[in-house]
Amino acid sequence: MVxxxxxxxxxxxxxxxxxxxxxxxxxAGLSPAVQxxxxxxxxxxxxNPVSRLPLAVEVITRAQIEESGALNLADILAEAQDVNxxxxxxxxxxxxxxxxxxxxxxxxxIDGVRPTSGFQGYIDLHEIPSGIIDRIEIVxxxxxxxxxxxxxxxxxxxxxxxxxxxxxxxxxxxxxGSRYGQAGTVQTDGWAxxxxxxxxxxxxxxxxxxxxxxxxxxxxxTDGDDKRIASGSVALTYALTPxxxxxxxxxxxxxxxxxxxxxxxxxxxxxxxxxxLMAYAGAEIRTGTVSNLSLRVxxxxxxxxxxxxxLGGLPYVTTAIASGIKTTTNNYTSTLTKVSQDxxxxxxxxxxxxxxxxxxxxGVEYRSENREDYSKTTTRKxxxxxxxxxxxxxxxxxxxxxxxxxxxxxxxSNLGLFAQDxxxxxxxxxxxxxxxxxxxxxxxSEFSPKIASVLRIDEHLKLRATYGEGFxxxxxxxxxxxxxxxxxxxxxxxxxxxxxxxxxxxxxxxxVSGVFESGITGFRTEVKNMISQxxxxxxxxxxxxxxxxxxxxxxxxxxxxGSLKLQHGWTxxxxxxxxxxxxxxxxxxxxxxxxxxxxxxxxxxxxxxGLKGNIRVISTGHQYISASEKAGGYTLLxxxxxxTVFKGTDxxxxxxNLFNQDTSAGYGNNEGAGMTGTYFYGGLNYRL
Numbered sequence: 001m002v003x004x005x006x007x008x009x010x011x012x013x014x015x016x017x018x019x020x021x022x023x024x025x026x027x028a029g030l031s032p033a034v035q036x037x038x039x040x041x042x043x044x045x046x047x048n049p050v051s052r053l054p055l056a057v058e059v060i061t062r063a064q065i066e067e068s069g070a071l072n073l074a075d076i077l078a079e080a081q082d083v084n085x086x087x088x089x090x091x092x093x094x095x096x097x098x099x100x101x102x103x104x105x106x107x108x109x110i111d112g113v114r115p116t117s118g119f120q121g122y123i124d125l126h127e128i129p130s131g132i133i134d135r136i137e138i139v140x141x142x143x144x145x146x147x148x149x150x151x152x153x154x155x156x157x158x159x160x161x162x163x164x165x166x167x168x169x170x171x172x173x174x175x176x177g178s179r180y181g182q183a184g185t186v187q188t189d190g191w192a193x194x195x196x197x198x199x200x201x202x203x204x205x206x207x208x209x210x211x212x213x214x215x216x217x218x219x220x221x222t223d224g225d226d227k228r229i230a231s232g233s234v235a236l237t238y239a240l241t242p243x244x245x246x247x248x249x250x251x252x253x254x255x256x257x258x259x260x261x262x263x264x265x266x267x268x269x270x271x272x273x274x275x276x277l278m279a280y281a282g283a284e285i286r287t288g289t290v291s292n293l294s295l296r297v298x299x300x301x302x303x304x305x306x307x308x309x310x311l312g313g314l315p316y317v318t319t320a321i322a323s324g325i326k327t328t329t330n331n332y333t334s335t336l337t338k339v340s341q342d343x344x345x346x347x348x349x350x351x352x353x354x355x356x357x358x359x360x361x362x363g364v365e366y367r368s369e370n371r372e373d374y375s376k377t378t379t380r381k382x383x384x385x386x387x388x389x390x391x392x393x394x395x396x397x398x399x400x401x402x403x404x405x406x407x408x409x410x411x412x413s414n415l416g417l418f419a420q421d422x423x424x425x426x427x428x429x430x431x432x433x434x435x436x437x438x439x440x441x442x443x444x445s446e447f448s449p450k451i452a453s454v455l456r457i458d459e460h461l462k463l464r465a466t467y468g469e470g471f472x473x474x475x476x477x478x479x480x481x482x483x484x485x486x487x488x489x490x491x492x493x494x495x496x497x498x499x500x501x502x503x504x505x506x507x508x509x510x511x512v513s514g515v516f517e518s519g520i521t522g523f524r525t526e527v528k529n530m531i532s533q534x535x536x537x538x539x540x541x542x543x544x545x546x547x548x549x550x551x552x553x554x555x556x557x558x559x560x561x562g563s564l565k566l567q568h569g570w571t572x573x574x575x576x577x578x579x580x581x582x583x584x585x586x587x588x589x590x591x592x593x594x595x596x597x598x599x600x601x602x603x604x605x606x607x608x609x610g611l612k613g614n615i616r617v618i619s620t621g622h623q624y625i626s627a628s629e630k631a632g633g634y635t636l637l638x639x640x641x642x643x644t645v646f647k648g649t650d651x652x653x654x655x656x657n658l659f660n661q662d663t664s665a666g667y668g669n670n671e672g673a674g675m676t677g678t679y680f681y682g683g684l685n686y687r688l
Contacts, residue, residue, distance in 0.1 A: 283295050
């Protein structure tokens with residue numbers, strides 16, 4: 001068991017000895033191969049050019065986000081390689097499933113900080129608007145050697161806007177709607193960055209308002225709810241001395257949803273409200289000419305509530321006639337569910353050169369979490385009496401009763417220690433080797449090793465190979481809370497769950513030759529003790545399940561990417577993934593894992609006339625949505641165009657799902673790409 005007192009000495013010693021995310025690339029012998037090449041931090045916790053990494057990495061830049069028309073993080077990731085941003089079992093949340101694995105096996109970070117989860121242990125990516133995002137770094141494959149629990153399928157690090165040297169500001173206003181006159185949307189994003197003296201600042205805010213939509217009119221359930229999101233971020237830096245920089249930041253998001261849900265007992269209006277707050281403070285300290293120390297404390301909170309009320313026209317009705325009096329009792333019910341989760345974390349990391357060929361990174365993390373779940377049902381009985389002979393109707397009495405369905409609270413903590421060595425055997429051959437130890441208060445201890453190598457055949461071709469082990473600690477939702485009230489099933493928690501563990505293998509190659517770039521990666525991931533819902537009692541309404549370590553699974557596949565610069569400002573690119581999954585326990589395919597995904601993009605840019613645009617074709621193959629039901633694939637065609645009309649002012653327009661494909665079979669009861677039908681949008685982008 002991990003207790004704060006038990007590890008206080010370890011934390012103090014670790015804080016004095018470990019350090020910084022920001023290392024010096026050239027001092028480490030890792031100078032970028034190409035001037036202006038993308039530098040990523042997430043893959044190794046140290047700055048590295050993409051071309052030098054032995055890992056499958058994708059960077060989504062601010063320009064790419066703007067040229068996709070994406071309004072939130074879920075929209076952005078829907079077009080990332082081998083990321084399926086939908087999992088219909090989790091309600092209407094946006095999630096990130098990577099390489100066919102459950103979304104809980106993809107670690108999502110915001111500025112390197114773990115956000116707390118909410119409903120059923122998930123993080124809703126719809127709540128993170130695109131306006132506050134500067135870039136996204138995606139690392140596919142096992143990442144537990146650096147990040148601990150959850151990074152089995154990969155890591156998504158959302159990097160918000162950061163201070164810049166020059167004062168800049170911008171404003172984006174956009175609006176749109178579906179071809180059916182639904183999903184009317186308005187979004188406004190504003191930001192400002194710069195440096196004044198020693199102080200660097202970045203401020204961003206976003207307001208999002210979208211109306212509901214409903215393509216399936218056979219029932220009252222809304223496919224997409226009325227949604228409003230207000231969010232903002234602040235990042236500050238202060239150069240205390242030439243060798244010490246203080247950092248701090250805050251991210252806030254307030255989200256509401258309002259829609260109609262069909263239940264076994266009738267139709268309900270469901271109002272959801274959530275508030276997310278993240279804050280961090282730290283210091284980056286240069287401890288030598290080629291070494292750095294980083295210290296940071298962070299706090300993350302998330303409050304979520306769902307209030308479901310009978311629609312006025314559909315109450316329960318019981319009727320009796322006695323002595324010529326017809327008595328009717330209408331039972332109106334409402335269910336209130338609340339989730340509150342908070343986490344505090346301390347991080348320290350040191351990076352430095354041990355020799356000309358070895359760059360060492362060591363670090364410590366301590367995280368404590370608390371989750372509280374509360375659910376109650378209120379029943380209001382309204383009695384009316386009708387005198388059959390006279391026709392006189394009288395009301396009363398009215399009674400109200402409340403039943404607590406659950407009230408649970410639990411704390412947990414985790415101590416993580418990690419070390420990584422980036423070393424060069426020779427000029428063309430280098431390795432990255434790392435290991436992490438985690439000690440969790442609920443499930444025990446876990447070691448996660450990883451080794452990756454890259455061999456540069458020449459200036460055009462490199463080969464890479466990776467082996468890594470990962471794990472996922474059961475969430476507090478799975479261990480202690482569960483869902484006692486649900487439309488489809490009663491889900492019981494299980495405090496005896498063990499951690500899910502994995503082994504991942506990768507082989508890949510990357511080629512750069514003039515105007516052509518390409519890469520191919522083959523992977524295989526084996527998961528043991530996979531947590532699933534096992535049937536406990538089929539006689540209840542709905543049926544009762546419990547979380548159990550019952551599954552062993554394998555995912556394997558091939559990922560290909562290619563880009564060709566054509567003449568006259570045109571570029572053609574493709575990202576395609578083939579995926580094969582198997583539940584080794586049952587012999588079935590894993591659910592919600594498409595066997596094929598592809599995005600072909602034809603883009604155009606002419607800076608001289610200020611015109612740019614693209615056509616994107618996104619295809620998703622077949623996937624199982626239950627043990628026996630296989631959903632067909634679909635293809636979406638999205639378009640975007642932008643024109644500079646004045647200096648710093650661009651007008652843009654776009655259309656998603658041009659051919660009005662119905663994607664509901666693949667998305668189930670979840671929102672996702674194409675669900676609104678054809679969607680038209682336009683707006684203005686202004687920069688000072």
